[in-house]
Amino acid sequence: MKKAPTIKEIARMLNLSISTVSRALHNSEDISPATTKRVKEVADELGYEPNQTALFLKSGKTLTLGVILPHLSEAFFSEAISGIEDFASEHNYNVLMGQSHDDTEREKKIVEAMKNHRVDGILVSIAKNTKDFTHFDNLKKYDIPVVFFDRVPDRKEANTVTCKMEAAMQEAVEFLVKNGHTRIAFINGPKDLLATRERLRGYENALKSLHVAMNNQFVVHSDLSPDATYRAMQHLLTLKPGPSAVIAFNDYVALDAMQYARKMNIKINKDISFVSFANLPVWSYMENPPLASVEQFPYRQGQRATEMILDILNAPRTAKQHEKFNKIILEPRLFIHT
Amino acid sequence: MKKAPTIKEIARMLNLSISTVSRALHNSEDISPATTKRVKEVADELGYEPNQTALFLKSGKTLTLGVILPHLSEAFFSEAISGIEDFASEHNYNVLMGQSHDDTEREKKIVEAMKNHRVDGILVSIAKNTKDFTHFDNLKKYDIPVVFFDRVPDRKEANTVTCKMEAAMQEAVEFLVKNGHTRIAFINGPKDLLATRERLRGYENALKSLHVAMNNQFVVHSDLSPDATYRAMQHLLTLKPGPSAVIAFNDYVALDAMQYARKMNIKINKDISFVSFANLPVWSYMENPPLASVEQFPYRQGQRATEMILDILNAPRTAKQHEKFNKIILEPRLFIHT
DNA sequence: CTGTTAGCGCCTTCAT
């Protein structure tokens, strides 16, 4: 009762050889229907299931994907996981989870653990301070492909799934300008992130193309912590004239910024309008959500990233050796909250 | 380059036997420091890492826990995962994720997949319609323990981690009564869930002990979908006199109920006060959160459940055979939003 | 100190 049944036991019980049992279970042509039937009956009775770990060892494949994210409990990422898990399980892959807590050292440890576990591939959104990618590069030795999504390294040698953030930022700025805003502040994210640079570029380009003067004072940074966002907001509020609109790096920054503004008795979307990135599902429940959010489709990003890595895994070896890097760039969408 | 290095290669390169290499890597006493050093150097050079799948096969343990949840993207569950992952990784366990989408059939498939994967143990919050537990009971044959948390089966033969919901409900009702409410409605959850029955019992007991008359019309149900919650709320609003307070089964039900109320021009916490269960992190950002929420500490529940399963795994076999069932009941806390 | 061997569960030639 206490030990999982094996083909060996089945073989012994029926006085057959292990290989006969194995073949019978695989419906091999050259086993008599009679024995096949007997074998299957006993297998059912014992509740036999093949031991994957044995198959893993033999095949060198684990049918498992590793997923490394900064925080599993953040809505954006948990949506992404959901997409990953759905797509993976449809294709009979399992999903191993790890959270880096935005700490590069933990990220390295997780990569190590997943390497030892011999996952077939790894999906990752990098920690916000990760600048060195050797822990990912080392996976090549183990023939474990990596696909980055959302938070991706800023370099060509990487498989990535991202949203076209520059364009989205342009849309966001245009939206605000069309609504009469010219003093548009921007609380950007940690300077290391590619996403931060992209958004800034989009912000600058949009203002330029719309002939709106850019004020460097209006661009501030947050490391995404509430405190940093409060400080950023505080700074913006000292300016005169202050901004009439604020674009936030993401929804959490927007939440913190709006909260701070409320404390300062500023009327959300009256005194200062807000636009954010990511589009949390809770916005629909809030009385005063941002005017608009750039929807980044985390579920789809997760799906596409999974699709990409399965493609890589199923591609013929030659393709892998060529080290071509795949890039998928999704079109985000400005979602106007009504 | 394309294949992970093995001790075999290292052995060949140094003209040593496989076992010598193995022992050297494990700092065995009886290997000369010299050889140990040589072996480790080569291992480092090759970037050798032991193949866990081989160890799994040998030891029969995978150092992997399976986690099955209704929805990975729901805040409550993603918090729980976070707690699980943190605790598990501290103890060198990996976490395999699966989401049932609240569908018993998918739940069964995931159990099957995890069984084949030979996870060492499984943590589950069951799908809302799951009434039959044979797919979990079958795991006994494979000696895979199961710990249920939050959404647990209503029977003695199960390891569970839960919150003492009856008591929490009493606190919630008392809170409302102290604030002058006597017409307290309750939007309860799906009737199959143990949590639903527990909350109802707490509700009834509280009213009784506080000598507040109970009105059966005030108790309605939602299957947790927005539509069902709207209908429940709609029904409550037809009553005269209507409720002055509403207790919602969980935060999502509260969100939907409050949204519906707002649409009907009801002032939240003025015309009707709300109290909910779970305490989503977003409440702190909302202008009109419920007056209070019963905090269920999902992160801690996840942690405790993980702790419990690791205890079971590390317990001597005899203890397992006795089939004692562990129960942890956490004390929830009524969190008053200020 | 180091090598040889068997075996974890399964699949897969190669024999019979």
Next chain:
DNA sequence: ATGAAGGCGCTAACAG
């Protein structure tokens, strides 16, 4: 139509 044997990577007796 079935059996025997080898091997996936590693550990752990058992020999020297």
